[in-house]
Amino acid sequence: MDTTKQVPSLLATSIGRKIVMGITGLFLCTFLIAHLSGNFLLLKPLFDPTDGGKAFNEYAEFMSKSPLIRLPEIIMFLGFMIHIGLAAKLTSQNKNARPQGYVYQANDGKTSIFSKYMGVTGSIVLIFLLIHLYSFFVKHRIIGTEETMYETVKIAFSNPIYVLFYVIAQILLAFHLNHGFQSGFQSLGLKKNPKWNTLINKVGLGFSILIPLGFAIIPIIMYIQSIQ
């Protein structure tokens, strides 16, 4: 290769940034799986009345105390920061690439609607994330409280407005993942073999429905329990 030319770094080019968006996005998908697996412990008292939230509290305790979790936690935080920061950068570049729009707005009827509103769905999910972090993470890890994590969750999910907000955020997350999952593979160039594309698209669709559904069902069940 011609070494006399200066090759810009990955983060300084359009495709490089998209690759990093893809990597961080798909990494955050793995975080969703881990988070949801833990959340399912909230439902343990349904099947085992003697549990009373013990399993979930032990899990929350492990997550906040174990030194094994610190590194993945920092990586996850960085993943979010890079994904959001690059999204802002790319969006502003995209706006500059077409300063004057079209008078007549049309839809080709074939492209996915979710793909066009990634910024909107992503921003709402970010707002949710900040409120969500404040309700649980900040309250326990930064401010400190006497409540157990299970109690905090139980109180939050007995508030119908909080539950509604949570469920709406999950729907928007589903929209975001609907495009994002397969789009991440495309940005990494892993959809260059059409043989695999159907599989990637199907797994992406399944992921985008099942993961937010899993998250949303927990506050709904806990709310129904709280009013009984």
Next chain:
Amino acid sequence: MRTMKLKLHVWRQENRNSQGRMETYTIEGVNEHMSFLEMLDVLNEKLIKEGKEPVAFDHDCREGICGSCGMVINGRAHGPWYKTTTCQLHMREFKDGDEIYIEPFRASAFPVIKDLVVDRSAFDRIIQAGGYVSVNTGGVPDANAIPIGKETADQAFEAATCIGCGACVATCKNASAMLFVSAKISHLGLLPQGQPERMQRVLDMVAQMDKEGFGNCTNTGACEVECPKGISLVNIARMNYDYFKAQLKK
């Protein structure tokens, strides 16, 4: 034979630096067998007779292969038909009394020169940055001296059918040129003749694309839908893959 009366809203702009505006014209007796460009020719004749400035638009072969005739018709690059250039769009698509909005391709990398004509030389500069292969000096090589599998040849040919019209840029919500650039990169990168420069080519062409001020790809697939030659998003995946590899190798 059906004839129709149409109301046209056309973007008029004197030159690169002037402020443009939409102007409305009524045109009668449009034959359904006319191509869209022929309809514009009729409009221009009428304007000339009235002592007005005709509408400037790009056109050349008028047989769907040169990529010159780019315009946005009712919000769609090259109009409402799939896999069709503007010259191949026929007036039978429209009905009597229709209103049609005709606008130039919009992108900061494609500045309007006049009316519907935009400067697409950014594409030429991208090609210059890497769209070449090394050839040994000496006699003309034999036509089939390098065997290439049918599947690879087909994929490379498919990418090579890109006519560089810019509809992908015009239709992309981010005015991204990635479909065009990826077609050029794939077309050479898939073939043995394109291997020596393969990694440098993708780095150089992408660098030039960024320099021209095109937007970034958000994988909406709108470009693929509007491409008159049906260039596939698979080309963008190939480009992304090669780009990543080239970055890791540098």
